[in-house]
Amino acid sequence: MNAFTFSVNISYQAYLNHYSGAASSVVVVTDNGIRLQLPASRFRPFLSQIGVKGRFRVEVNAQNKIENIYQIS
Template structure:
């Protein structure tokens, strides 16, 4: 398992305006400088009235396939 840590601060209106399409993705930069592209739908459970704000941990398998995304 691989773990990646990153911080997001995307206002609600920005997220909805830019990432509402089915094929939309979010590009994050981890604490180690690694760029990872994730489907925007993976972040919707964490979207609040203020947007996406906080520390996140992405867990992938040994083939870098998505396993879990969680807010810390």
């Protein structure tokens, strides 16, 4: 299993645009410089009135399918 850490700073309105279908994915750059395309819906549990902000860790299996996403700060 591989794990990647990254920062996210998406405003509430920008997230709603993503989640409502304007864009179904979020592209992030990991701390190691790797670009990941993640489904916007996976960030829904972390949405607050200020948006989605913080440091995250995503774990993927051997087939590069998301196993878990954690907010680490």
